[in-house]
Amino acid sequence: MSRIDETRPFHPVRIAVLAVSDTRSLAEDRSGDVLVERLTGAGHVLAARHILRDDRAAIADQLRVWVADPGIDVILTTGGTGLTGRDVTVEAHRDVYEKEIEAFATVFTIVSMAKIGTSAVQSRATGGVAGGTYLFALPGSSGACKDAWDEILKFQLDSRHLPCNFVEIMPRLDEHLRRK
Template sequence: MSRIDDSRDFIPVRIAILTVSDTREMADDRSGDTLVGRLEAAGHHLADRAIVRDDRLAIAAQLRNWIADPEIDVIISTGGTGLTGRDVTVEAHRDVYEKEIEAFSTVFTLVSMKKIGTSAVQSRATGGVAGGTYLFALPGSPGGCKDAWDEILALQLDYRHRPCNFVEIFPRLDEHRRRK
């Protein structure tokens, strides 16, 4: 059963928030604000924040810049995970992934089904790993961001979460790159 083990110390992680939108600015970025508020309330650190237009190459370039930054452990993007022609965030994420976390999409869909029913099929939320950094692409709605954070990421980014969590395997994410 999933639980928090209070005998372990909390380890804050450094998280960058990327909003993907042709129309949003920092002043009206409710989804980005939602994620920043939640990660800080949980005890994590906001490492950086940006807004990028719905452009696959620009999104992938921002992701690569943050992956290369040793001061960033996790990247969470919001927006561009739907089905319209401008929704290219998932493709940009997959352009940089070394490994996809397929179950993230499945679990997000299950969480969403409880809230929005079959409309959950319209989200292509995804997760992956690249360069020792976790990446997650969430919907552009504050509700979708709340659901992903509260039901999945808050737990998996907490070192105290049992039986396992993303934080405890950070040191092994890039072990394939080390010389033997």
């Protein structure tokens, strides 16, 4: 069973938050606010925050800039994970991923089912890795962002979480890029 081992050290990670919306400004980004509140409340560092319109190339470009930034360990996007024609965040993420974390979508769906029932099938939340950086695309609703953080990311981004967590394998995410 998973648990937090208080005898282990906590290692804060540097997290960038990107809201994707055609209609909101940064001042109106409640989902981004939820993520910032939760990640800083957990002891992590807000490394960057931005908002972009639903434009696949622009989103992918911003993700690549942040992946290349050694001051960013994790990227959280919110918005653009639905089924409508303007929802392109998932495609932009997949344009950048080296590896997809398929189980993230599965676990997010399980968490969502408990909250919103079969409406959970309308989300395409996803996670992946690129250039040694974790990327997670979350729905645009503040409730979905709370669920993703409170039920999944809070634990996986805590170095004290057992039996395993994302933080402990961070140094090895880009080992395939290094020569021996």
